[in-house]
Amino acid sequence: MNLNLKLKVWRQRDPNTRGKFVNYQLKNISTDSSFLEMLDVLNEELITKGEEPVIYDHDCREGICGACGLYINGRPHGPDSLITVCQLHMRKFKNGDTIVIEPWRARAFPVIRDLMVDRNAFDKLIQEGGYVSVNTGSAPDANGIPVKKEKAELSMDAAACIGCGACVAACKNASAMLFVGAKISHLTLLPQGKVEARDRVLDMVTKMDELGFGSCTNTGACEAECPKGIKLTNIARLNREYYTALV
Amino acid sequence: MVKLQSRIPEGPLAEKWSNYKSNQNLVNPANKRKLDVIVIGTGLAGAAAAASMAEMGFKVKSFCYQDSSRRAHSIAAQGGINAAKNYQNDGDSTYRLFYDTIKGGDYRSREANVYRLAEVSNDIIDQCVAQGVPFAREYGGTLDNRSFGGALVSRTFYARGQTGQQLLLGAYQALSRQVKKGNVEMYPRMEMYNLVMVDGKARGIIARDVITGKLERYSAHSVVLASGGYGNVYFLSTMAMGANVSAIWQCYKKGAIFGNPSFIQIHPTCIPVHGEDQSKLTLMSESLRNDGRIWVPKKKEDALKLQKGEIGGVDIPEEDRDYYLERRYPAFGNLVPRDVASRAAKERCDAGYGVNSTGLAVFLDFKDAIKRLGKDVIEAKYGNLFQMYEKITDDNPYKNPMMIYPAIHYNMGGMWVDYELHTTIPGLFATGESNFSDHGANRLGASALMQGLADGYFVLPYTIQNYLADEINTPRFKTDIPEFDTAEKEVQDQLEKLMDVKGTMSVDTLHKKLGKIMWEGVGMARNKEGLKKAIEEIAKLKEEFWFHVNIPGELNDLNQELQKASRLADFIELGALMARDALHREESCGGHFREEFQTGEGEALRNDKDFTYVAAWEYKGDDKEPAMHKEVLNFEYIEVKQRNYK
């Protein structure tokens, strides 16, 4: 089965220029293609015509690096759950569909060009304490730190975050609470991360506000759109950790 | 004339690394602050090295082409990381890990390097656990292990199917901590385009800002390459789309020696190709071979029906299935090393037993495992992989057997380095996948993560000091010296030349052509004729590229096509070198399989008398043949044997 599609793609020159939607027609797209392979076809056509291709971030195309992220038909990463754009396949669309493609929109994620945004804010958040301070070579034997299996699993659930920013993109407040909550959970659930727990949560929350992310209203859009299924309970844990740190 | 000195320390094998560390030169803390190191790439090797050196007090400049250092392709490694902890009490030891790695690499790696790798493997696990990497655990709270190809023990530590991700995040977080402390300057979306040499030493780089398109100059006392693998020379591979050879290729052209370029690993369990527009291949972790059984139909007529889509795998009764790995290799069965498993799949498919519409796929079946362990256990172990498979193929692997086929996955070859990870250019080091060092002609599963982190955390931060100790009197220098001018002009000229072609073919079209030549001529099975043909075709493609490539947009601007074109220009040259290397090596070993050299049973046939060496290639100029040097490999502690997994 092959598809004919109408694309409405956001084109924006740079952060300071106003963007607009441009319409494109695509013919004969295989349903076995991934969404990004469909965009490859579009770009190939644009290049042949001497036009500039649509710019977007992508790298591993295996759903793990977190580089890709497009807002497709009103949903981050498009019309499928637990998936990134690179793993979204065209069989999720019907012949004749119109596909609206927008960049992540948030004050903390300014558009660089077209569908490419600057997510440096996430790196800045991790730099505020999203780590365990242990120098290379100073670690005790790995089995010297026993960790309860359930805790390790919960920690892993949170650590699975790929930093793609879909949570921020989905949230009506462009809040980064799920991202920060996941990192706090990952580290606080483990004994290794407990030592610095207080400073970590205080610093990361301060930075989060400073970077211009909104606050959480427990709507759950982040959880619904997270490609890795990071749970809202991580936000509650972040809240608890923060209040405990305050007193 | 280049002299290859491997600088292997004196003493018995097990004491070489400690001897080295006891006798090497060190840099005192006050001087470390005065020394700058550039690190290219932020994967396991790069991020670990940058973080560790910054912790020691060096000033580090860290570069990556991605928008964030957390996205390096180490993140995509699924299965696990090896270490000789012997937590499972199954008889593992440093020596056994060393032995398995040498044997797995088909006796084409350096004993001393591999032993050191096995030695520090345990430190890596300790370090990562302390960083908060959530490895899988037993109910008692201790670490769990799984088994991987090419080993008879369970020594693989894992974090679900996302071990690479978790290890990389550990290193990324350590790196972030140093960024915050001001010891690391981070340069994301900055791609290295040239190496700057001053008085014969590596002293800096020319990098291009991906967003603005501007060329920038950076100086340092030493440059560390951690730029990953070059599998994308085949266009379709399991590599990230942006992974490229350009950083090491520029160094090769500046005189650094390239080791074993044709040693490429083909991973047996990837999702098969679906069509012409395909951009990328997706790996299914080797860990699946713990419980999955690989088979094709015994009868050709069944295979034909499968290819026409008339029946599915489940319709073929047990007695008509050929579990060919278990048949051919009863001792290791489905867990033979990757090169062996890949070739066996190709052999069956070439014989006409392929199971999908293209005839290029075999089954990986979990029916028995689900019967034995229950669906829940299988889901807990491999759930995310099964989900990924279903999303991509639209097929339920719990019900129908998975279809898989080998794909380009890793390169064992790379920058030639000595024991200190030092290339032949003073001050230029290479780590992780970008060097050639530890895996010989084939890498065992779960060893790439081990090597990347060994180099990054525990080897390079020591050995680089032996070099930097002599540099403490070299002040930081400016980048307005003639050497930087020349290096920048070289890049500027090359990029302008690319923009000026103004042809009609897109970069991807040309890249696909290169991929096809490489896969057919320099792929899983190679022969003299095919390799010669590939060399000719690559030469033609090079002309075609420089005559027809079409790059829209501007030179000094965000221009992804220009980025890709520049990388492709290097890939084309690399392709020729790989073919040349494969042609000269008249034996089969590991991932390098020459059809002329095989046993009666179709196994790789090594020629130890003539080829127990590293082929080290030296660039002689664009129009000249590269020169080949040999680093002869001496095996003092291991008996070189025919590999046997039967």
Next chain:
Amino acid sequence: MSGIFTSSLGKKLLMSLAGIFLIVFLLVHMGLNLLLIIYEDPMVYNKVAHFMSSSILIKIFEIILFGGFLLHIIYALILQIQNWIARPSRYNKANYSNTSFFSKFMIHTAIITLTFLVIHMMDFYIKAKLGHASEIIVDGVVYHDFVSEVVDKFKILPFVIFYIAAFVFLGFHLMHGFQSAFKTLGMDNRKYTPVIQVLAIFYCTLVVAGYSIIPVIIYFS
């Protein structure tokens, strides 16, 4: 500690605590109101109302209550404005995420509730404070005759409809607010969240029904 007033999480904590306080207040208020229809004798309600307006304890409570309202409203406004700023350009295609429905209209239901509150206060509370309400003397004590005030009002149909509509919107606000407050306080896990969700539905139904039944009964009696 200063983070409680400056950080987004601190503001949310205060806002949710105030919210829970108001949730409790709503129950108390409703309980008192129901006296109107439970007891035939109007003086029961009038006496309670008298106590409510004369006790010093209640006066203190009143100040706390106003504080609660103010805190809830002011912090909600600040956060809402910050949240608007966090997303300067809207999406062209609306968000199709499968999310808690009522959470998307909190500011709207809040404005409706606030408008209602102002009208409600002018009708009953301020009128009584200014002494405009009718009086009744029992055993030599002067009481405001709230009952007849209420009965007069709720004989007017548009007024009844307005009140009930306001209660329904308040219910929408509470549907999300109730469980959201617990999450903000950090209470969200597999065990308790379903219980809180059921409680939220029960509470909202109770509040909407409990408040609405009074004008309905009075109108038809």
